[in-house]
Amino acid sequence: MNSNISLEVNVAGIKLKNPVIAASGCFGFGREYSRYFDLNRLGGIAVKGLTREPRKGNPPPRIAETPAGILNSVGLQNPGVQAFIEKEIPFLRGFDTAIIANASGNTIEDYEYMVKTLSDADIDGIELNLSCPNVKEGCMSFGSTANGVFEVVSRVKKKAGKPLIVKLTPNVTDITEIARAAEAAGADAVSLINTLLGMAIDAKTRRPILGNVTGGLSGPAVKPVALRMVWQVSKAVNIPIIGMGGISNGTDAVEFLLAGASAVMMGTAGFVNPMAWVETIEGLENYMAENKVKSVTELIGGLIV
Amino acid sequence: MDNIFKIAKSEMLNADTFLLTIESERIAKKARPGQIVHVKCGNGTEVYLRRPISICSVDREKGTFDLAIQIRGKGTKILSNMKPGDEIDIIGPLGQGFSLYPKHRKIIVVGGGIGIFPLLQLLKDHPADNKKAILGFRNRSLVILENEFRQSCDGLFIATDDGSYGEKGFVTDILKKEVEKELPDMVFLCGPIVMMKAGVELLKKYNVPCEVSMEQRMGCGIGACLTCVCKVKKGDDWEYTQVCKRGPVFSGDEVIFD
Numbered sequence A: 001m002n003s004n005i006s007l008e009v010n011v012a013g014i015k016l017k018n019p020v021i022a023a024s025g026c027f028g029f030g031r032e033y034s035r036y037f038d039l040n041r042l043g044g045i046a047v048k049g050l051t052r053e054p055r056k057g058n059p060p061p062r063i064a065e066t067p068a069g070i071l072n073s074v075g076l077q078n079p080g081v082q083a084f085i086e087k088e089i090p091f092l093r094g095f096d097t098a099i100i101a102n103a104s105g106n107t108i109e110d111y112e113y114m115v116k117t118l119s120d121a122d123i124d125g126i127e128l129n130l131s132c133p134n135v136k137e138g139c140m141s142f143g144s145t146a147n148g149v150f151e152v153v154s155r156v157k158k159k160a161g162k163p164l165i166v167k168l169t170p171n172v173t174d175i176t177e178i179a180r181a182a183e184a185a186g187a188d189a190v191s192l193i194n195t196l197l198g199m200a201i202d203a204k205t206r207r208p209i210l211g212n213v214t215g216g217l218s219g220p221a222v223k224p225v226a227l228r229m230v231w232q233v234s235k236a237v238n239i240p241i242i243g244m245g246g247i248s249n250g251t252d253a254v255e256f257l258l259a260g261a262s263a264v265m266m267g268t269a270g271f272v273n274p275m276a277w278v279e280t281i282e283g284l285e286n287y288m289a290e291n292k293v294k295s296v297t298e299l300i301g302g303l304i305v
Numbered sequence B: 001m002d003n004i005f006k007i008a009k010s011e012m013l014n015a016d017t018f019l020l021t022i023e024s025e026r027i028a029k030k031a032r033p034g035q036i037v038h039v040k041c042g043n044g045t046e047v048y049l050r051r052p053i054s055i056c057s058v059d060r061e062k063g064t065f066d067l068a069i070q071i072r073g074k075g076t077k078i079l080s081n082m083k084p085g086d087e088i089d090i091i092g093p094l095g096q097g098f099s100l101y102p103k104h105r106k107i108i109v110v111g112g113g114i115g116i117f118p119l120l121q122l123l124k125d126h127p128a129d130n131k132k133a134i135l136g137f138r139n140r141s142l143v144i145l146e147n148e149f150r151q152s153c154d155g156l157f158i159a160t161d162d163g164s165y166g167e168k169g170f171v172t173d174i175l176k177k178e179v180e181k182e183l184p185d186m187v188f189l190c191g192p193i194v195m196m197k198a199g200v201e202l203l204k205k206y207n208v209p210c211e212v213s214m215e216q217r218m219g220c221g222i223g224a225c226l227t228c229v230c231k232v233k234k235g236d237d238w239e240y241t242q243v244c245k246r247g248p249v250f251s252g253d254e255v256i257f258d
């Protein structure tokens, strides 16, 4: 690593040694990828979406390949927040990387419970998932209207003892309106985008490929949409933004920073290349060295228009 | 990460199935029968995800392993066009293979279609002194790896749906006859869900333990994304678990086929 450059960023009080975070749902609780690379390299890890009680998730198939991307319909399968606290945090705390707990619920009370419980746990931040397209209740149904977002966020903010990141769905008419509602309700940061609702059909069998019929689109295919949304939201709010959607390498990460993100998350790219996160950090360093950028913070919102 | 290997050989086995021999001392040494690899098809995003393929056989001395692959869609098509000397991007070996218990003296493997592939190395490695193989194909033109299987077991039975080769009918019919003749200590099944389900139900009646190798669409291939699940028993309840990590091989009484 080049010692003259600094990759450090601070997102709403969460100190990250570099701006690259593993995206929720794509990295489990870190155990699997720890066999491929040193988790100490990561700026942070957003863990699999947690709920109050364990969830079984949706019936398979849960993944379909699309041009330069995938659809998933996992549906928040997770062991529940207590199991996370007891079994997964001790493992993750063995690494010098920020832990971000991704939280979902069916009701506002669930979200309050999650935020209160996680605020007492040894983690660095809470990412409120108001954007999962794969469950019937909660989540995206709160996240798709400004009023819904304002209501949930203002209620849970009262219980929050940790930085609160609100994760936004792209499945809305105007994402800036949603981001403004999150900010007004007290969100410390926003993260975007969650997956775009889509579907895949097998013409041969005349059936949907996914067991849940519809699923969420991610991967390189969504990058232009994600970049546009990060750019729009950065002009609409003053709180930090964590950008994601199709990031696969250092150049992609730079683009999100320029569009206004203070940090980035990556998920799908790691399915194809388990080293994608590490290579993105290295690519970012190389870009900074080549372009004589001393601190990564100089790139944030640096788009020339 | 040690994931770029050279292709040593590529040969067609029938009109749509080919065998790739790949050089990797590490995978040849480490791979256990029933484990899979996750294969990148081409360099770009045109075929985005890796493809899960079973390890068909390994040559631990030469440091190579074989994948038998049927051309199904665009990913396997790209793989079929690869030539000796080309580099291929492979993660693995992954998942849990078959159980090779020394106390199992008599075993039967039952495979259907592309499900026969992981059973070859299983036969080669299993310490049992009586090993039988029952393989099913749709018709004569699809019968492959017959000699390889014959050399690796003590009795080979082939069934075709249309009777154009071997016996006409289902592999599970032959299995029933064999089990009734003499109870095996263990049976291994890999193939279409209906075949494995019928096999598991049959063997349950005779109290013969068995293992099945499950198939599911995959993302990461290493257990992190929870996309590749199948239903398994969990106490009095059930759960979805990762085929890529906890499987692809499961105990026959553990999987819930529905």
Ligand SMILES: Cc1cc2nc3c(=O)[nH]c(=O)nc-3n(C[C@H](O)[C@H](O)[C@H](O)COP(=O)(O)OP(=O)(O)OC[C@H]3O[C@@H](n4cnc5c(N)ncnc54)[C@H](O)[C@@H]3O)c2cc1C
Pocket: A064, A065, B036, B049, B050, B051, B052, B053, B054, B055, B068, B069, B070, B071, B072, B073, B074, B075, B076, B077, B114, B117, B118, B214, B215, B216, B217, B218, B248
């Ligand atoms: C555990 C396991 C072991 C396997 N072992 C072998 C083997 O040894 N030899 C062999 O020929 N095939 C094997 N398969 C099936 C093989 O993975 C698929 O045929 C292959 O992924 C099809 O890719 P494609 O691009 O040609 O087809 P496409 O239809 O273009 O693929 C589109 C997407 O669907 C997925 N997909 C399609 N069919 C299957 C399937 N049956 N299982 C899982 N994903 C699928 C692909 O991976 C891809 O993501 C195995 C599958 C699994 C799950």
Ligand SMILES: Cc1cc2nc3c(=O)[nH]c(=O)nc-3n(C[C@H](O)[C@H](O)[C@H](O)COP(=O)(O)O)c2cc1C
Pocket: A023, A024, A025, A026, A048, A049, A050, A072, A074, A076, A102, A129, A132, A167, A193, A194, A195, A217, A218, A219, A220, A222, A244, A245, A246, A247, A265, A266, A267, A268, A269, B219, B225, B227
């Ligand atoms: C298999 C899978 C599971 C996901 N699960 C979650 C989840 O539990 N919570 C969440 O907030 N986002 C989840 N996401 C969305 C990702 O965190 C991310 O927002 C999205 O995939 C876009 O980034 P990417 O293109 O880098 O993957 C999931 C995505 C995938 C592909």
Ligand code: FES
Pocket: B217, B218, B219, B220, B221, B222, B223, B224, B225, B226, B227, B228, B229, B242, B243, B244, B245
């Ligand atoms: S493919 Fe990701 S968990 Fe199995």
